[in-house]
Amino acid sequence: MIIDVHSHAWKFPDHFNDDFRLQAARRAKAGVELDLTVEYEAYRNTAPAETRTIVFGGKARLSGLWVDDRYVADYVNAHPETLIGYMSLDPTQAGWQDEMREGYEVLGLKGIKLLSMYAGFRPDDRLLDPLWEFATQNKLPVLLHTGTTFVAQAPLDCTLPIHIDRVAIRFPEVRIVMAHLSHPYEGESVVVIRKHPHVYADISALHYRPFQLYHSLMLVQEYGVWDKLLFGSDYPFTTVNASIDGLRNLNLMLEGTALPRLDTEQIESLIFRNALPLLGLED
Numbered sequence: 001m002i003i004d005v006h007s008h009a010w011k012f013p014d015h016f017n018d019d020f021r022l023q024a025a026r027r028a029k030a031g032v033e034l035d036l037t038v039e040y041e042a043y044r045n046t047a048p049a050e051t052r053t054i055v056f057g058g059k060a061r062l063s064g065l066w067v068d069d070r071y072v073a074d075y076v077n078a079h080p081e082t083l084i085g086y087m088s089l090d091p092t093q094a095g096w097q098d099e100m101r102e103g104y105e106v107l108g109l110k111g112i113k114l115l116s117m118y119a120g121f122r123p124d125d126r127l128l129d130p131l132w133e134f135a136t137q138n139k140l141p142v143l144l145h146t147g148t149t150f151v152a153q154a155p156l157d158c159t160l161p162i163h164i165d166r167v168a169i170r171f172p173e174v175r176i177v178m179a180h181l182s183h184p185y186e187g188e189s190v191v192v193i194r195k196h197p198h199v200y201a202d203i204s205a206l207h208y209r210p211f212q213l214y215h216s217l218m219l220v221q222e223y224g225v226w227d228k229l230l231f232g233s234d235y236p237f238t239t240v241n242a243s244i245d246g247l248r249n250l251n252l253m254l255e256g257t258a259l260p261r262l263d264t265e266q267i268e269s270l271i272f273r274n275a276l277p278l279l280g281l282e283d
Contacts, residue, residue, distance in 0.1 A: 003275040004053045004240055006143065006179055006204040006232030007043065009075040009085075010067045012036040015057065017064035023151055038236050040079055047233075047240035052276070054111065056086035056143070060118035061093055063151045069099065073107040084281060086111035086143065090119045091128055100131065104138055110281055111141040117149055117159035124166040132171040141175035141279040143202070146182035146189065161188040168196040175279045177202055177230060183209075186216040193228040200278065203270070204232030207246025214250050217262050226266040230275045244271055 012035070013021055024034040043053070055076060057067025069087045076085035087103030089096050089112060103109045112135060116123050123144060135142050146159050161182040168176060178201045182189035189201050206213045220226055233240045247270070251261050276282055 001274065002048055002051045002231060002240065002244075002272060004047070004051055004233050004235070005177060005230045005275050005279070006202050007053045007055045007235040008036075008057065009038055009055045009072045010036070010057045011071065012038065012236075015065065015067045015071075020064035020151065026150075036236050040075070043235050043239070044082075046235075046242070048244075051240060052082055052084065054084045054086060054143075054281075056111075056113035057088050058113065058115050058118070059088040059090035059093070060115040060120075060154075061090055062120040063115070063118040063154055065115070065118065066090075069103045069107055069109060073109060076109075084111075085109045086113045086141075088113045088115070089131065090115070091125075091131065092119050092121050097130055100134055104134075104140065111143065111279070114142060114144045116144055116163075117154045117156065118145065118151060120153075120155055120158060122158050122163050124163040129170075132167060132174060135174045136171055139280045141177065141281065143177040143179060145180070146178040146185070146201075147180040148184060159185075161185055161192045164199060165192050165195065168192070168199050172196070172198065174198065176200070177279070179232070180204055180206060180234075181216055181220075181229070183212065183216065186219055190219050190223050190225060194223055194225045200228050200230050200275075202230045202232035203247070204243070205234035205237050207238070207243055210246065210250055210253060213246070214253070214262065217250070217267075218260065221263060221266065226263070226270065229270050229273075230278070231271055231273060247271060 057072045058065045072085050076083040087109040176199045181201045193199050193201050233243045247267050
């Protein structure tokens, strides 16, 4: 079985403002309109049959993205055998603690997604202590976007993996996932996941830059932290099958060189890693 820890549920373009869509087209796709449509059947058709998926929307008023958690809950409830839903929170907005309680107590969502850079807050800010305390008390895993973005107003300082070190020191029981191996801050990400037993990184949406991903995974290999990586796709930006193929093809570009190879057994273990017990999401 494959566990995709990073997938989205939203209605495009309704859940995005004009500025977000314009910047996405201008920077992410060189002026081409980016189609972020999410369809359950389209996702399933581009993933192995035995795939379970964690899905979330996103809330970041600063950047122009807002998906009500009830939309995500409805999406998950339509396919409960394959989907696990997370709430999203933007702590810069009034009422976020009410949304947190509703997401868990009313909607039954199983984790929390944070877009700290997109929303303009640091995850180690003491104002977020109620969030981390709630996650600790209710055993909710937290996945954060870490790494690059195309959104001009999203502050890079809010995305650095080093902030998670301070969170994990103060709240060591929370299962935390740093998305995208925090690229291009992979070195910081590796240091943090190596240091904290309950902090992980996912490899979603990294196969677009294969040589960078090779270097990132070689860093993972040399530090001995393959076991701290989780598989994720970042659908609809890419698919499960494309992500698997990208991982399996990394060593092919090294043919004819003396560069060290990535451990193929570790790559397969990453693809098929059961992340659910690691995140406290066992049935």
